[in-house]
Amino acid sequence: MATPTIPTKDNHIKHTPHTGPRHVAIIMDGNGRWATQRGRPRLFGHHAGARRVREVVETCPDIGVKYLTIFAFSTENWKRTQVEVAGLMNLFRRYIIKEARALQHFGVRVRFIGDRVRLDAKLIDLMNELEELTAGNSVVNLTIALNYGGRDEVARATKRLAQDVADGKLLPENVDEETLPKYLDTYVLPDPDLVIRTSGEARISNFLLWQSAYSEYEFIDTLWPDFGREEFTSLCAGYGGRERRFGGVNS
Structure with missing residues (x-):
């Protein structure tokens, strides 16, 4: 298999202050509270939230967003009740089955990131099938973070890197900040330009810790x-007016 081209910060430095984000990542928060406000069970909110994904995906080409990464289920979400976790896993399976044809028709390439070991075999099969089905698409690159945690991702990447060092494939003195990204789940993706979190919470919740080092945030x-x-269009338009210096000073 050919070695992937690894994006660097140069991808972002080329952006002008008036350019919209190329890659947007979203922490989709507030489903449970939305349902509670309506006197409904939390899973009702999750189903409503899943329906919003298609609208956001279909908006991307119109506003120049080429990459969209959404946080669907974190490594910490296993702490929720067994009923809610089981309901979410069923929702993910149903979403893939229901949306596969629409995603393919719309030209969306789907990737999943996160540790699949803990997921059930049926869900893993559906994930693999959807990735294979949409592999030739390029209108929008949709990445779904499922059983994902930023610290877990870095730990898994570090293990793979350490194994390559132990096997003599990589010299320790050649390891730098450009090396580790090649081992991350997102190795074929550019870093997110803009990270959006809904629901009023002002934290990143272990999401894309390495990749979002220079991202702009909207809470x-x-x-x-x-x-x-x-609202998605407005937030992306607002990003275009921000000054992006990456530690430097504009003349």
């Missing part, structure tokens, strides 16, 4: 099931 009060095209 908004909107609950995810209420988030749609208009």
Whole structure:
């Protein structure tokens, strides 16, 4: 298999202050609270949130977003009740089956990141099938973080890197900040330009820790099931007015 081209910060430095984000990552938060406010079970909110994903994906080409990464289930979410976790896993299976044809028709390439070991075999098979089905698409690159945690990802990447050192494939003195990204789940993706978190929480919750070192952040009060095209477009437009110096000083 050919060695992938690894994106670097140069991808982002080429952006002008008036260019919208090429890669947007979203922490889709607030489904449970949205349901509770309506006197419904939390899973009702998760189903409503899943329906919002298609609207956001379909908005991407219109506003120049080539890559969209969404945080679907974290390594910490296993701490939730057994009923909610089982319901979420069933929702993921249903989402893949229901949306596969639409994603393929729309030209969306789907990738999954995260540790698949803990997921059930049926879900893993569906994930693999969807990745294979959409592998030739390029309109939008949709990455779904499922059983994903930033620290877990870095730990898994470090283990693989250490094994290559032990096997003599990599010299310790050649390891630098450009080396580790080649071992991350996101090795074929550019770093996110903009990270959005819905629901009013102002934390990153272990999401894309390495990749978002120079990302811009937007923490908004909107609950995810209420988030749609208009607000997504507005946030991306606002990014275009930000000054991006990456530690330097513009003349």
